[in-house]
């Protein structure tokens with residue numbers, strides 16, 4: 001593993017930084033962008049869609065996507081450099097992230113030429129914003145238990161059923177979803193992967209609210225929804241394989257969180273807030289906690305780089321995605337718990353104070369951290385994967 005960037009990569013980083021400095025409106029920036037990856041209201045959503053268009057015009061959406069699909073055609077390392085700079089700038093998560101990170105790469109692997117032609121560029125420029133229709137009321141960790149049915153009729157499928165926890169469905173133009181097309185086959189073999197326009201008659205979206213008050217996800221109901229057979233991705237009844245491709249991209253993406261900014265801010269605060277009349281920093285347990293967070297954050301960084309090295313060598317992604325997802329989301333919870341301990345009332349009342357002017361941010365962190373241990377596969381499921389694939393333990 002070589003940690004040195006080439007002069008070209010350093011120049012690329014400078015170019016990204018300069019472009020963001022010149023083009024990113026500070027009013028679009030967010031303290032913890034991942035916690036607000038779905039816009040809080042339609043107006044913000046539309047502003048972010050325009051921002052995505054501006055970025056696309058500048059050649060900054062789909063940095064590692066092939067040029068034939070509208071991407072920049074740069075390497076994986078350039079994508080990583082771009083993501084680092086974008087995160088450091090506190091720029092908002094693009095409204096099209098599900099399409100860019102999940103559906104688009106899946107279509108590149110499994111889509112027909114017609115599907116690639118029809119959808120990929122529109123994903124990048126924000127014309128089509130996508131949501132992910134996997135989970136159902138009775139199918140989450142046991143995703144293959146899904147019951148939403150699609151029945152063939154002439155050139156179409158007719159879909160009936162319900163999805164739940166669908167992030168961003170309230171704004172989405174399209175949903176990529178899993179449906180049961182053969183109820184008599186073993187459960188993993190009767191599933192298909194379909195693309196459905198959210199404006200199709202019979203699709204109803206009802207909002208659900210996270211405990212931080214953010215309208216992040218939704219229930220989505222399908223009642224006699226007619227979908228052309230041309231919108232089937234991959235072979236009929238083999239949607240499980242297609243779904244796993246998307247999940248592989250999702251876990252890699254889910255582990256991309258970076259806590260350095262939060263840890264740095266907590267270090268500053270620990271010198272300002274007091275415990276028993278002196279700065280909290282003077283307590284050895286406070287310093288130990290903060291240093292431990294830094295160590296874990298660095299360990300995550302190098303695990304991420306290890307995974308990246310494999311990909312750069314052309315090897316398939318390994319269990320690093322599950323490790324990053326598990327350790328990254330659990331670190332987020334530990335940081336939030338420590339922030340509530342250190343900041344006491346300031347972290348739970350959403351009121352800025354003189355010493356903690358960013359208290360509402362910490363309030364939001366404390367309430368938001370838990371979602372990452374659930375979304376994209378729970379911590380227990382990641383442990384099962386690592387137990388089986390890394391430690392070689394028998395299936396639970």
Ligand SMILES: Cc1cc2nc3c(=O)[nH]c(=O)nc-3n(C[C@H](O)[C@H](O)[C@H](O)COP(=O)(O)OP(=O)(O)OC[C@H]3O[C@@H](n4cnc5c(N)ncnc54)[C@H](O)[C@@H]3O)c2cc1C
Nearest residue numbers: 132133134135140141165166167371374375376377378380
């Ligand atoms: C913020 C957020 C956004 C989301 N966005 C989307 C989205 O856009 N699209 C989408 O399709 N879904 C989305 N989800 C849903 C998410 O994928 C599911 O919540 C997740 O897969 C868990 O499923 P479940 O909620 O049905 O819990 P369950 O599967 O019912 O699990 C309940 C508990 O049992 C444990 N458990 C279950 N099975 C096992 C096992 N075999 N071994 C050990 N423990 C087990 C789980 O770890 C968990 O603690 C989102 C969730 C969140 C929190």
